[in-house]
Amino acid sequence: MKVRAAVLPINAGKFAVALNQDDAAEIGVSEGDRIRVIKSGKSVSAIVQIAFGLISRGKIGVYEEIAAELNLKDGDEVDIYPISRPSSVEFIRKKLSGKKYSREELYSIISDVVDGNLAEVELTAFVLGSYLVGMDFDEIEWMTKAMIDTGEAIEFEKGVVVDKHSIGGVPGNKVSLLIVPIIAASGLLIPKTASRAITSASGTADTMEVLADVNMSVEEIKEITLKTGGVIAWGGATNIAPADDKIIRVEYPLSIDPRPQLLASVMAKKGAVGARHVAIDIPAGNGTKISSVEEGRKLAGEFVELGRRLGLNVSCAITNGSQPVGRTVGPALEAWEALKTLEERKGSSSLIEKSLGIAGLLFEISGFAQDGYDRAKMIFESGKAHQKLLEIIQAQGSKGILKSDDIPIGEEKYVIESKFEGAVVDILNQRVVRLARLAGAPKDKGAGVYIHRKRGEVVKKGDPLITIYAETAWKLEKAIEYAMENPPIVVSGMILEKYPSFKVV
Numbered sequence: 011m012k013v014r015a016a017v018l019p020i021n022a023g024k025f026a027v028a029l030n031q032d033d034a035a036e037i038g039v040s041e042g043d044r045i046r047v048i049k050s051g052k053s054v055s056a057i058v059q060i061a062f063g064l065i066s067r068g069k070i071g072v073y074e075e076i077a078a079e080l081n082l083k084d085g086d087e088v089d090i091y092p093i094s095r096p097s098s099v100e101f102i103r104k105k106l107s108g109k110k111y112s113r114e115e116l117y118s119i120i121s122d123v124v125d126g127n128l129a130e131v132e133l134t135a136f137v138l139g140s141y142l143v144g145m146d147f148d149e150i151e152w153m154t155k156a157m158i159d160t161g162e163a164i165e166f167e168k169g170v171v172v173d174k175h176s177i178g179g180v181p182g183n184k185v186s187l188l189i190v191p192i193i194a195a196s197g198l199l200i201p202k203t204a205s206r207a208i209t210s211a212s213g214t215a216d217t218m219e220v221l222a223d224v225n226m227s228v229e230e231i232k233e234i235t236l237k238t239g240g241v242i243a244w245g246g247a248t249n250i251a252p253a254d255d256k257i258i259r260v261e262y263p264l265s266i267d268p269r270p271q272l273l274a275s276v277m278a279k280k281g282a283v284g285a286r287h288v289a290i291d292i293p294a295g296n297g298t299k300i301s302s303v304e305e306g307r308k309l310a311g312e313f314v315e316l317g318r319r320l321g322l323n324v325s326c327a328i329t330n331g332s333q334p335v336g337r338t339v340g341p342a343l344e345a346w347e348a349l350k351t352l353e354e355r356k357g358s359s360s361l362i363e364k365s366l367g368i369a370g371l372l373f374e375i376s377g378f379a380q381d382g383y384d385r386a387k388m389i390f391e392s393g394k395a396h397q398k399l400l401e402i403i404q405a406q407g408s409k410g411i412l413k414s415d416d417i418p419i420g421e422e423k424y425v426i427e428s429k430f431e432g433a434v435v436d437i438l439n440q441r442v443v444r445l446a447r448l449a450g451a452p453k454d455k456g457a458g459v460y461i462h463r464k465r466g467e468v469v470k471k472g473d474p475l476i477t478i479y480a481e482t483a484w485k486l487e488k489a490i491e492y493a494m495e496n497p498p499i500v501v502s503g504m505i506l507e508k509y510p511s512f513k514v515v
Contacts, residue, residue: 011037013070015086017077023256024126025054025079027090028061028071039092042129047072048089049080055093057129075126098122099132105139113152120156123253130260137260140268147312150270151319157278162228162249164284166236169199172372173285175276177309178210179298181443182334182461185291186214186242187348188365191398192389193372194239200372201235201283203245208262211446211458212341215244220345220417220455223407231283234405241402251278267299269312277316277324287323287376289368293331297439303328325375327368333437333465336361340451340458342417343479350414352396360464366390420449420456420479422486426493428469432502437465441498449480449489456481463499475499 013033027047029039039045043058047070054076065071070090072082082088101115111119119136122128128136145153172193176183186202193200204214204224215224225247226234234241246255254275261267280288290313293299294306310326317324336358338347351357370382379385389395403411411417442459450457462474469475476499480486 011090012087013068013090015077015082015084015088016065016069016071017082017084018071018073020073022073022075022126023259024057024128025076026057026059026073026126027076028059028065030065030067030069031060031062032067033070034058034060037090037092042131044093044095045090046093047076047080049082049086052080054079055096055127057127096122096127098128102132102136102139105143106135108143110146111149111152116149116152117156117159120153120160120253123256124160133256133260134264137257137264137266137268137271140270141266144268145270147315147319150273150316153270154274154278154281154316154320157251157253157274158282161252161282163282164201164228164232164250166199166232166284169236170287170376170378171199171201171284172287172289172376173200173202173280173283174289174291174368174372175280176291176293177272177276177299178293179300180293180295180331180335181211181339181439181446182336182344183291183293184212184214184217184336184338184344184348185361185365185368187217187345187399188352188361188390188395189369189372190240190242191352191395191402192365192369192386194402195389195394195398196373196378196385197239198372198376198378199235200240201231201285202240202242203231203248203250203279203283204242205245207452208258209443211339211443211451212344213452214242215246216341216452216455217344217348218242219244220342221349221409221411222403223409226406234402238402238405239398241406243406245279250282251275254278269309273312273316277313277320277322281320281322285322287372288317288325289371289375290324290326291364291368292326292328294328295330295332298331300331323375325371327371329364329367330360331439333360334439334442334461335364337461337464338458339442339446339461340449340479341455342419343458343460346414346417346419349399349417352390352399353414355391355393355396362390418456420454420458420481422480422483424478424486424490425474426476426478426499428463428471428473428475428501430501431469431471433468434463434465434475434499435502436500437461438498438500441496444496445476445478445489445493445498448485448492449478450482450485454481454485457485459498461499469501475501
């Protein structure tokens with residue numbers, strides 16, 4: 011069938027087209043079926059979407075991906091005809107029946123994920139199969155290698171390359187801004203690709219972006235790493251393990267994180283940046299992804315085994331995730347705290363000790379030092395880590411911030427004070443994150459919270475517990491309202507919440 015292209019200025023993240031329902035019926039396709047779109051001898055496979063009333067007969071709505079691939083303009087004539095669904099759909103159905111994938115089947119699925127050949131429901135079924143049925147270690151290994159092979163990779167011809175990763179789940183985890191310059195100042199290479207926030211108030215990439223550009227190509231990451239020893243870049247701007255970002259987008263609305271995908275996601279990105287020695291941070295405790303140390307040990311064993319299969323030297327640190335790392339949550343506040351800590355060589359003990367501990371672990375597993383913690387502490391206290399971070403910031407494209415006090419913080423603020431005398435007995439991580447997000451983080455870089463008192467610290471009536479920062483007054487009001495009904499910090503003697511709750515109008 012011949013139809014005219016109507017270019018839709020939308021990035022669909024996959025090869026998809028919109029057909030008029032009558033044209034779809036004429037060629038015998040339904041929502042989610044595939045057609046071949048051909049122009050001047052060049053063709054692509056596309057997923058069909060039915061547009062009721064939006065696309066007239068004789069036209070085909072093409073998204074930006076197909077328009078670019080076929081060099082289509084409005085009104086161009088194309089040929090279309092139906093084709094069968096990719097074989098990977100059958101492989102996904104096989105897993106849902108409780109069977110094991112083969113190496114070739116997993117490579118086919120991951121290739122189709124990267125190429126945008128799977129419809130949303132098919133990709134969701136793949137994720138649910140991993141979650142409900144699971145995968146054995148052979149399958150996880152094959153999936154990880156497929157994720158590496160279907161994206162770009164970095165190879166360093168010289169130098170010892172190390173990397174670190176946190177599985178997340180604890181707010182304020184800004185340690186990469188200390189660890190990377192400590193490692194880089196030692197002479198080792200650390201090309202750190204980081205994520206943006208999905209459910210948290212700030213990802214490492216969001217925090218670093220306050221100070222420097224994080225959108226870099228693979229070539230730029232390699233160049234800056236060789237020049238300065240380290241980099242902190244947003245992984246989503248590269249084509250490193252691209253299947254991961256597409257899978258995460260499906261996991262987010264389902265609020266699930268299947269263990270096979272978690273393991274493959276982390277290790278694919280570490281393998282693709284050329285790292286040979288990897289430290290994994292596994293925060294454990296209430297309100298994190300890993301509720302207990304015992305569960306953390308099991309996950310650590312799985313990371314080590316997968317690393318062995320991939321030829322990576324992996325060591326894990328099970329860390330205290332029961333309260334935020336440091337005292338700040340939110341991009342600008344976290345950047346301020348990290349830079350301030352490096353400037354003054356002092357700060358929150360949880361931030362410093364965790365950073366030195368993981369940096370020290372990297373020194374030890376790479377053979378750089380037997381007393382890794384002491385070596386990391388020496389570099390930190392000498393000021394070399396501070397100078398190295400400034401060097402990395404300059405190489406990545408500085409935002410013009412020379413010192414911590416130059417970092418702009420949200421001008422709208424509110425201080426929550428203690429109504430009791432006592433001690434902080436708990437900090438509820440999920441409430442802290444929710445509070446920072448309501449204030450505007452991570453989109454509003456200056457939004458977030460500063461935690462004045464942490465667990466075990468004594469407070470008097472009227473002492474500040476948390477300061478909320480926002481860039482707009484209405485977001486601050488929403489955050490305050492939430493904090494009043496859901497106290498993020500519990501002082502001994504406080505009522506945690508009232509049920510049923512009521513308001514006097």
